[in-house]
Amino acid sequence: MSSQTSSPEITFQPDHSGGTSRIWKIFWVLSVLTIIELALGYFLYLKSGQLSDIVVLSTKCVIGILTLAKAYYIVSVFMHLGDEVRNLIMTIVVPLVLFVWFIIAFLYDGNSWKNLRNTNAGSKPNQIEQVHKEVIEK
């Protein structure tokens, strides 16, 4: 059996002769990563209210990193991006670096919004509740 070159743009046909063992290996990797994520999520649930902020935050960061690892395996192996030439890989991956700025800038903005909300300059929640109560009592 041979697969023909599907289009004239393809100069070098990637090697697809391997078996399915790599696919199943990645399936197990993804499953194990998901189970670890779930275990950490369950740990946060069981210990909620008892952990310091820094432990909660670092556990969530670990879960985030495991998610990025899953994303890497899906894109690289299942979507076969890892088998493509470097030119194509770079044109897909490099623009995604924008997300680094995107995430930092917007979460920082959200956080500063919250800080403002809790000062007298913003709309302090307990003040709103008081005003609300007065309106209801009238």
Added chain:
Amino acid sequence: MATTAIPSETKWWSGGKSPFNSSYGKVMMWYFLMSDAFTFGAFLISYGTIRFSVNHWADPNHVFNAFPFAGHANLPLAFVSLMTFILIFSSVTMVLAVHEGHNMNRKGVEKYMILTILGGIAFLSCQAWEWTHLLTGEHVALLTDGTLGVIPTTVKMNPWGAELDHTTMMSALQKTSHDQLIGIASSLHHGTEAIGHSISTLSNQELINEITAAPGFHATHSGPIAFGGYFFGITGFHGFHVFSGVIINIVMYLKTKLGHFDKRGHYEMIEKAGLYWHFVDLVWVFVFLCFYLV
């Protein structure tokens, strides 16, 4: 097999060949998926911004703790894990279909496409159940007019705020109308008809006593208003991707069955549909992270 190792000195940009060593359709599918990644990314980051900007956000372990046919058992993370594994598994069957396509094995492609389609339908069914559960599952919460009421999770309101302290709860109950009190009392008895008839004759104070004495009764502030919009918006947009992926896969299955790809001499369309399907799985990995895990 017409496989050639790529010589290291290949001059990709000197003309005469595509520097991407890939067909037009596949490169454009990649660019489409990249733009879709930015769309989903923008949605999720907007959600993160709003979530960071409020003092209290809905606790996912509390919101998503139900499982079909498990009644009121508290099972955080269980159902969404099932959905995640369904999607991972359907990704595996998709990549196996692509693999069979490389080997020009039509029967193999057909078999794995069917499995992938079934996985997609199973995922959509799970999502339909979860949405129904949220849209119809009512809980007692403090409404904006200062009274207590039973509300579901919609884009306008949800009961996922912080727990009410006793004093606030009691004063809110005093302000609550007779009809709302009956609603709360019958929700605590899960709408049993026999009890429903007897409670309608009770006075407000008797209803309040009944409600506060009920085992496991608790009330919350109404939740962050943006929660429903973000949850239904983003999981809905993802669900729509799954739905269109299932449609595309069905078309690909039929074209395989009709022998179109054998006639063409290659199964590249299966690869392109596969790229889309894996992308749907990829997005779910991040939706799972942002809405359910953290």
